[in-house]
Amino acid sequence: MDFSASDYEYMARALRLAKKGLYTAHPNPRVGCVIVKDGRIVGEGWHEYTGGPHAEVNALRQAGEQARGATVYVTLEPCCHQGRTPPCTEALIQAGVTRVIAAMVDPHSRVAGNGLAQLTAAGIDTASGLYEAQAEALNPGFIKRMRFGRPFVRCKLAMSLDGRTAMAGGESKWITSEAARLDVQRLRARSSAILTGVGTVLADDPSMTVRSEEVRNQPLRVVVDTHLSMPADARILKQPGETVVFTCGDEVGKSELEAAGAKVINLPFCATDVDLESVLDQLGEMEINELLVETGATLSGGFMQAGLIDELVIYVAPSLMGDSARALFRLPALKTMEQKIELNIIERRMVGQDMRITAKVIRK
Numbered sequence: 279m280d281f282s283a284s285d286y287e288y289m290a291r292a293l294r295l296a297k298k299g300l301y302t303a304h305p306n307p308r309v310g311c312v313i314v315k316d317g318r319i320v321g322e323g324w325h326e327y328t329g330g331p332h333a334e335v336n337a338l339r340q341a342g343e344q345a346r347g348a349t350v351y352v353t354l355e356p357c358c359h360q361g362r363t364p365p366c367t368e369a370l371i372q373a374g375v376t377r378v379i380a381a382m383v384d385p386h387s388r389v390a391g392n393g394l395a396q397l398t399a400a401g402i403d404t405a406s407g408l409y410e411a412q413a414e415a416l417n418p419g420f421i422k423r424m425r426f427g428r429p430f431v432r433c434k435l436a437m438s439l440d441g442r443t444a445m446a447g448g449e450s451k452w453i454t455s456e457a458a459r460l461d462v463q464r465l466r467a468r469s470s471a472i473l474t475g476v477g478t479v480l481a482d483d484p485s486m487t488v489r490s491e492e493v494r495n496q497p498l499r500v501v502v503d504t505h506l507s508m509p510a511d512a513r514i515l516k517q518p519g520e521t522v523v524f525t526c527g528d529e530v531g532k533s534e535l536e537a538a539g540a541k542v543i544n545l546p547f548c549a550t551d552v553d554l555e556s557v558l559d560q561l562g563e564m565e566i567n568e569l570l571v572e573t574g575a576t577l578s579g580g581f582m583q584a585g586l587i588d589e590l591v592i593y594v595a596p597s598l599m600g601d602s603a604r605a606l607f608r609l610p611a612l613k614t615m616e617q618k619i620e621l622n623i624i625e626r627r628m629v630g631q632d633m634r635i636t637a638k639v640i641r642k
Contacts, residue, residue: 288351301468305420309354313340352379356380370397422588426562427563432590448604463488471568475573476501483513486514498566505525524557525544575605589638
């Protein structure tokens with residue numbers, strides 16, 4: 279279908295609205311909606327938080343009676359099933375809109391084209407695909423979870439210009455500038471969960487929280503702890519929000535951590551290490567859309583070696599740390615050039631004095 283210049287303009291507005299839910303909408307998708315009648319915006323809205331009204335409902339409430347005979351621009355196909363809220367298709371039909379354009383079809387198995395089909399059956403003109411790539415970029419985690427049952431995995435790393443993440447003795451504070459560390463807070467804020475390894479907990483005793491007033495709830499904190507060696511007085515257990523520990527350990531340490539407030543999940547079929555694919559499967563069942571991995575070279579290398587990382591965000595500091603310092607990843611299985619892992623760099627920008635590189639992992 280051919281879209282007009284005004285169609286592009288209004289959908290672009292809907293995408294900007296959807297971004298307002300970047301830190302608050304999960305586990306639901308970030309969605310924006312604009313309602314137009316006679317060349318004028320009469321209603322707009324976005325999905326602000328889970329359990330709250332969807333973008334279409336917020337826009338319809340603002341439009342009121344002016345929605346009758348209007349065109350609706352929405353960044354994701356309207357839902358057609360009863361979830362935490364009633365179906366948006368019914369609200370649109372009852373409002374008397376005459377045209378609905380969706381940026382993309384909803385990958386949820388209970389929608390997946392059925393929402394637009396319901397609207398069409400009710401005599402409403404429908405179309406999709408306008409700014410589809412931009413709409414998908416807003417919700418990589420929701421899309422991946424709907425299609426594959428696992429979260430989108432984003433791995434955050436900080437390194438010197440010569441690719442080092444810590445001195446040989448473990449000292450790593452601070453490689454990057456305060457500006458870069460503030461930028462990491464935004465990465466955390468958009469994530470449903472933040473994962474680290476027990477080695478990081480033992481070495482740094484981090485809080486793993488978001489220091490921002492923009493988030494409604496703290497992301498789930500996830501610790502991979504093969505032998506259940508995390509102390510019950512770890513700082514991570516004293517923060518607002520929930521902590522989940524994945525382990526192959528015994529029941530002794532489990533009871534102590536659970537008494538301290540952690541949820542301990544003992545994964546089956548552990549040979550020597552926690553199975554990372556099982557971790558992602560479990561997190562998908564917990565409705566985790568975007569997982570931010572913040573950990574050391576061994577665990578991040580494990581995720582990379584297993585082909586589980588979707589995106590890398592690397593902060594590069596203008597400094598040199600020497601060849602005895604610790605590397606970015608531990609990847610002992612890579613022996614030849616044919617085995618090298620290739621990346622597609624999609625963005626480079628300066629954050630203070632540091633360079634932030636965003637790259638997708640190329641699947642072979």
